[in-house]
Amino acid sequence: MHSCGKGRLPVSTDRRKLDHIRICLSEEVEAGASGFEDVVLIHSALPEVDLEKVRLETRFLGRRIAMPVFIAAMTGGHEEARKINENLALAAQELDIPLGVGSQRAAIEDERLADTFSVARKVAPEAYLIANLGAVQFSKGYSVKHAEKAIDMISADAIALHLNPLQEACQKEGDTSFEGAGEAIAELCEALDVPVIVKETGAGIAAEEAALLQEAGVSAIDVGGAGGTSFALVESYRGGELGRRFASWGIPTAVSVVECSASVDVPVFATGGVRSGVDVAKAIALGASACGIALPLLRHAVRDSESVVRALRRVECELRVAAFLTGSRSVEELSRARHVILGRTREWLEARGILR
Numbered sequence: 001m002h003s004c005g006k007g008r009l010p011v012s013t014d015r016r017k018l019d020h021i022r023i024c025l026s027e028e029v030e031a032g033a034s035g036f037e038d039v040v041l042i043h044s045a046l047p048e049v050d051l052e053k054v055r056l057e058t059r060f061l062g063r064r065i066a067m068p069v070f071i072a073a074m075t076g077g078h079e080e081a082r083k084i085n086e087n088l089a090l091a092a093q094e095l096d097i098p099l100g101v102g103s104q105r106a107a108i109e110d111e112r113l114a115d116t117f118s119v120a121r122k123v124a125p126e127a128y129l130i131a132n133l134g135a136v137q138f139s140k141g142y143s144v145k146h147a148e149k150a151i152d153m154i155s156a157d158a159i160a161l162h163l164n165p166l167q168e169a170c171q172k173e174g175d176t177s178f179e180g181a182g183e184a185i186a187e188l189c190e191a192l193d194v195p196v197i198v199k200e201t202g203a204g205i206a207a208e209e210a211a212l213l214q215e216a217g218v219s220a221i222d223v224g225g226a227g228g229t230s231f232a233l234v235e236s237y238r239g240g241e242l243g244r245r246f247a248s249w250g251i252p253t254a255v256s257v258v259e260c261s262a263s264v265d266v267p268v269f270a271t272g273g274v275r276s277g278v279d280v281a282k283a284i285a286l287g288a289s290a291c292g293i294a295l296p297l298l299r300h301a302v303r304d305s306e307s308v309v310r311a312l313r314r315v316e317c318e319l320r321v322a323a324f325l326t327g328s329r330s331v332e333e334l335s336r337a338r339h340v341i342l343g344r345t346r347e348w349l350e351a352r353g354i355l356r
Helices: 013-026 079-095 105-109 115-123 135-139 146-156 163-171 182-189 207-216 231-236 255-261 277-287 293-300 305-325 343-351
Strands: 037-042 056-060 063-065 069-071 131-133 160-161 196-200 221-223 268-270 288-293 339-341
Touching: 013 231, 013 293, 037 221, 037 277, 069 079, 069 305, 079 293, 079 305, 105 115, 105 131, 105 146, 105 255, 115 135, 115 146, 115 339, 131 135, 131 146, 135 146, 135 160, 146 160, 146 182, 160 182, 163 231, 163 339, 182 196, 182 207, 207 221, 207 255, 255 268, 255 277, 277 288, 277 305, 277 339, 288 293, 293 305, 339 343
Parallel strands: 069 288, 131 160, 160 196, 196 221, 221 268, 268 288
Antiparallel strands: 037 339, 056 063
C-alpha cells in the first residue's frame, strides 16, 4: 500500500503542538483567498442609524455574548501553551466572548498536560468555553467518556469536534482513517449534555457535508474555510512532503459560509481568514452567526492578555462602523444587509447552483 511519504517515527502529541506554535509564529502559514475580497457590502449614504447606538450583542448557542466574535481554537497540550491559553481566556472573560481551546488529545493521553487547558477556566470563570477533540479519534477508539473528560477538564459549555483530513494526510504521523467518523459524531450528539460543534480546520465544509452533519444532530457548524492558516503548509515545515502541493486546497471561507447557511438550519460559524471587523460584517451578511479569529490573536497572546484585548477591540470598532455604514442597528439587521458577491466567489456559487 502506498504510504504517501509517511512511515517516519512518530512524534509525541505535545511535541507536535509545540512545533505548530513555533511554525505559526515564525513562518508564513497563510495560503489562498478567503473569498471575503469578493463580497461588497452596499454603502448606505442615509443610514438613519446613530453609530453610538449600534448593538453588537447576540446569542451564541443560547448564551448572550457581547459581539458575534469568538477566539477560535489554537493550542494547548504543551507547557509553553499554558500562558497562551491563559492570556486568551483572560481576554475572553473581559470582552464577554467565547473561547475555543486547541485539541485536548495531548492531555487525554497525558493528564500532566491538563493544566495547559484547564487554566482557561481558572482565569475565566464566566467565559463560554469550548472543548476540542478530533473527530478522527472517535473512529480510532475514543468513546463518549473521552469527550466527557475533555469537557470536564475545562468545565466546557460546548465541545467542538474538529475535522482535519487535509492536515492528517499531509502530516507525517497523521491519522488518515476517517471511517465511521460520521456515525461517531451522531453518537456523541445523542450522548453528550452540551452542544456539539463540528468544525473544519482550514479546508471548509460543503453543503452536502453540512446537511449530513445537521442530520447527525450537531448544534452548530464552524466552516473553518480556506484562506487563513493552512495546516497543510504548517505540516510542510515539519517535513510533510505533500504540504506545499496542497497549501491552497479547500473551500474558501466565504463560499463555505454561503454553502452551509443555504443548506442547514443550525448556526453557521465562520473561521478561516477572518482578519477584520469588516470581514466579520461580510460573514454575518452571508449567513454566519458568529466569526472566529485565531492566528492574529496567537501573535498577541504570546505577549499578554492586554494585547489580545486591544486587537479584538479594533475588530469590534470596525464591525460597529461596518454595521453603521450598512444602516444596521444590530447584528440581526446586519444579517440582512445588502451586499453583492463578485469574482471567483460568485463563479463558484453559480457553478454549484447556490446562486442563480
